[in-house]
Amino acid sequence: MTTPSDGPATAALPEVPAENLTRWHAAIADDLRAAFESVLPVGKYTLGAQLRAFEEEFAAYCDSTHAIGISSGTAALHLGLRAFGVGPGDEVITVPNTYVATVFAITYVGATPVFVDVDPDTANMDPARVAAAVSDRTKAIIPVHMYGQCVDVDAVRAAAPGIPVLEDAAHAHGATLHGRKAGSLGDLAEFSFYPSKVLGALGDGGILTTSSDDLDARVRQLRYMGQAGTKHEHLVLGYQERLDEMQAAFLRVKLRCLEEQVAGRRRVASRYGEWLAGTPVTPPAHDVTGRHVYYMYTVLAPRREDLRGFLDDRGIRTQLIYPKLVPDQQAYATLPWRAADDLAVARSLVPQLLCLPMFAELTDGEVDRVGRAIRDFYGVA
Numbered sequence: 001m002t003t004p005s006d007g008p009a010t011a012a013l014p015e016v017p018a019e020n021l022t023r024w025h026a027a028i029a030d031d032l033r034a035a036f037e038s039v040l041p042v043g044k045y046t047l048g049a050q051l052r053a054f055e056e057e058f059a060a061y062c063d064s065t066h067a068i069g070i071s072s073g074t075a076a077l078h079l080g081l082r083a084f085g086v087g088p089g090d091e092v093i094t095v096p097n098t099y100v101a102t103v104f105a106i107t108y109v110g111a112t113p114v115f116v117d118v119d120p121d122t123a124n125m126d127p128a129r130v131a132a133a134v135s136d137r138t139k140a141i142i143p144v145h146m147y148g149q150c151v152d153v154d155a156v157r158a159a160a161p162g163i164p165v166l167e168d169a170a171h172a173h174g175a176t177l178h179g180r181k182a183g184s185l186g187d188l189a190e191f192s193f194y195p196s197k198v199l200g201a202l203g204d205g206g207i208l209t210t211s212s213d214d215l216d217a218r219v220r221q222l223r224y225m226g227q228a229g230t231k232h233e234h235l236v237l238g239y240q241e242r243l244d245e246m247q248a249a250f251l252r253v254k255l256r257c258l259e260e261q262v263a264g265r266r267r268v269a270s271r272y273g274e275w276l277a278g279t280p281v282t283p284p285a286h287d288v289t290g291r292h293v294y295y296m297y298t299v300l301a302p303r304r305e306d307l308r309g310f311l312d313d314r315g316i317r318t319q320l321i322y323p324k325l326v327p328d329q330q331a332y333a334t335l336p337w338r339a340a341d342d343l344a345v346a347r348s349l350v351p352q353l354l355c356l357p358m359f360a361e362l363t364d365g366e367v368d369r370v371g372r373a374i375r376d377f378y379g380v381a
């Protein structure tokens with residue numbers, strides 16, 4: 001006689017989620033509650049002591065002088081370009097395989113996005129392509145630290161001397177390049193605190209870091225309605241884009257765990273690397289130039305769709321980050337943009353990329369289930 005528990009062994013296995021926040025939050029729940037309790041009675045919920053403290057702590061973490069808390073990563077990119085003075089008629093160089101927010105920010109200020117192709121191993125901006133993309137209208141460059149690995153920003157700067165660089169570090173809290181932190185490599189750097197990021201809020205949030213006093217002052221003015229200290233004196237067109245006190249308090253708690261989180265993600269990545277050896281799957285490029293923080297563990301997989309379905313049948317969830325290039329999005333069918341080259345590498349990566357489950361609390365057993373399933377799919381012992 002059969003019972004439901006006599007089905008295939010895999011059917012009874014719990015899901016391996018692509019990402020998960022509740023395990024981390026459960027472990028620090030008391031501290032998060034204490035943070036909430038510390039803000040609630042103060043009665044000041046914007047631009048208060050928590051935000052100021054978090055800004056100082058995050059700037060220090062990034063080896064940067066200033067950090068300005070903003071309501072989202074998208075808003076931070078927008079304000080960063082405004083702070084550079086980018087506007088209509090200007091061009092901003094970036095990559096086509098990023099999240100649409102990077103490119104929308106360029107469009108928000110009335111500038112034209114100019115796409116350059118990426119390195120086939122890292123999926124990061126290829127510095128060798130940048131010089132040819134520069135025109136007399138180029139006003140900024142946004143390299144995106146894809147999946148948690150830094151772009152060679154020094155090489156980008158060398159290819160376009162004098163052009164301001166805004167790092168899109170939304171994937172890269174804690175990443176390094178030759179020992180220097182993401183957030184300290186460009187003139188400005190934007191981070192997102194979207195909940196699933198390596199450092200995420202319990203809602204939306206973002207930040208800009210800079211070591212320029214002038215850019216710091218400009219961004220502070222822009223994020224709070226164009227004021228420069230005196231309330232109700234609006235000196236420039238500004239925005240209501242502040243990171244709030246409650247999120248700053250939560251982020252202070254979570255920032256204290258960031259190094260441990262990065263170590264957890266790197267442990268998972270290293271274990272995946274062992275499982276993928278000898279399979280047709282290409283693991284992420286080795287981080288010889290710095291520390292990859294593995295916001296995503298993105299592999300290149302032959303027969304990607306079949307593999308994805310196979311893993312899904314075994315309860316293993318994956319993601320496609322990102323399944324369509326930004327210039328191929330319908331929004332950009334009518335909005336202006338320019339490609340500096342044929343974008344052939346970025347285009348070739350899209351149908352192969354697959355993001356395996358990745359978060360610091362994944363157990364070795366869960367990673368082993370993913371690794372075993374991939375080997376089974378390709379018929380590798």
Ligand SMILES: Cc1ncc(COP(=O)(O)O)c(C=O)c1O
Pocket residue numbers: 072073074075098099101102144168170171191192193194204205206
């Ligand atoms: C590369 C990249 N840039 C920018 C953003 C925008 O951040 P947010 O979602 O906080 O607006 C994201 C976040 O999803 C991102 O992944």
